[in-house]
Amino acid sequence: MILVTGAGSGIGRATALRAAELGLAVAAWDLNGDTVAATAAQINADGGTALALACDVGDAGQVDAAFVRSRELGTIRHLANVAGPPLRWRWSSRRRWCCAWAACGEWWTYGCPAARPRERRW
Template sequence: MNASPQFGFTPGDILVVTGAASGIGRATAHQAAGAGLTVAAWDLDGDGAATTVAEITEAGGTALAVTADVSVAEQVDEGFARSRELGTVRYLVNNAGPSSAVELDFDEALRISVGSMRRMVETFLSPAPTGAAVVNIASVAGNVIGTASDWYCASKSAVAGYTRHLAAYRSHEVRANSVAPGMTDTPRLAGFASSEVGQRALERVPLHRMGTPEEIGWAVLFLLSPLASYVNGVFLPVDGGWTVTQ
C-alpha cells in the first residue's frame, strides 16, 4: 500500500483522532492510516472530516468520518457509539481545541479545551480496552511560554497536568502522554511565517522555521504505538528547540 513506518501497530486496530479535518489532526489521521490503523476521523466540520476520510480511502487506508463537537457530551457519546461499530477503539488522540486567537470566556474555554479531553478519555475507557493508549495535544504555550489569551495558557497547562494524572493513577487502564507542538504550519497559523511578528518569532527558534503538521504527527504516533510501551506520562515538546532557548 505504501512505505509508511508501521510503528508496531496491529493492522486494523482502531484509533479515534479529534480535529481530523485540518492541520495536526488531519496529518495524524493520514499517518495512522498509513501505519495500518483504522481511523475514526472526528471533527465538528463534518465535510472536512469526510474529505480526510476520502483521501485516506483513496490512498488505500480505512477510515470513518464522525461529525462531533467534542465539547458536547451527547455528541461524544454518539461519536464513540459510531466509532465502536468498527470494533474496539484501542487508541485516542485528543487533538481538537480552539485557536488561542479566539476570544472566549475563561471558564467556558477550560471546559471546551480540557474538559472535552477528559470527557473523551472517560468515554474511551468505559470500558478500558486492553493495550489502550492516549496522546493529548498540549502546547509549549502555557507550559513554557506565555500567550496573550489567559485561557489558552491555562488550558494547555491543564492538558499536561491531566495527562500526568492519567499516567500516574490510571496506568492499569491506559498509557498516557502529551505532545506539545511549537509553532506549526496549520491553517490556523496561515500567513504567520511571512508576517513581521512571525519572522521575529521564528528567529528565536533554533531550527528557524515552523514545524509541519506531519512532524507533530510522527511524535504522536510513536507515543501512541507499542514501540513506546514503557513511555508513560511524558510531556514531549516538538518545537524545533524553541523552548530550550527561552
C-alpha cells in the same frame, strides 16, 4: 484502530493520514463535517479504512454517539486528542482563552470517561 479528534485539518488531519499509512483504521472526528469527510475520503481512496464523524467534543451527547459509531471499526486502541479552537480565532480576549480551555476540559470530562469503561480490555 485510532480515534483522532480534530481530524478535519492541521495536525489532526496529518495524524489521521499518517496513522492510516501505518495500517490503522481511523475514526476521524471534527467539528467541521465537511473537512473531516475529506480526510476520511482521502484515507479510503488511498486504500485505508476511515470513518468521518462530525462531533463537538464539548458535547457529552455527541461524544457518546461518536464513540458508538467509532466502534464500528473495532476496538479503540489509540487516541490522538488534537481537537482545538479554530486558527481564525483572535486570542485577544479572556473569553476566547476561557472557551479554548473549556473545550479541553470538557473533552477530559466527557470523552475520556466515555472511552475508558468500554475500551479497557487488556
